[in-house]
Amino acid sequence: SQKIEQNSEALNIQEGKTATLTCNYTNYSPAYLQWYRQDPGRGPVFLLLIRENEKEKRKERLKVTFDTTLKQSLFHITASQPADSATYLCALVQGTYKYIFGTGTRLKVLA
């Protein structure tokens, strides 16, 4: 069955540095991969979507890459700020409706 792996260990980085989060998937090759942010006590919020034929996607300080050969997506936050501290989830969709999420990586940006 499809599985998504994200580093379950928390990632602590210094303010101003670039945070890089990893998402690896097995088996199924998705046409799209999505990234979400989740704050404590809140639902996930959509950030970015990348298509299989796109190598890279940017939105302000966020950048996502998608390597279908490695079955991996990387999520970067440049010039990180304490307000970026949250859990980041990656997700792919099998078929039309079957969204599969990773466990998420908790990011803490230290002032």
Next chain:
Amino acid sequence: ETGVTQTPRHLVMGMTNKKSLKCEQHLGHNAMYWYKQSAKKPLELMFVYNFKEQTENNSVPSRFSPECPNSSHLFLHLHTLQPEDSALYLCASSQDRGDSSQPQHFGDGTRLSIL
């Protein structure tokens, strides 16, 4: 404001109680979802409705019963739950365009505790 409202935000119930979770979306979407989120586990998809028709049931025990009276409202009826059902239950919606490209919009969940 995410456009997806869930009530109640917190619910404590005994194993023999019957209760319902409610979700309403104001985004004009046609697909709605129930997820379970437990500590240190990925979001687990439970049910999917598209235009009020159930399209996915991810082997969910019958003590969870979904209802989708229209494209804007989704309910999860709970009956005879177990302690391991304690979790955050999230509702989401998306616009179905026949592919898997649409992002999901989540509510803030109902924190359920089973005594």
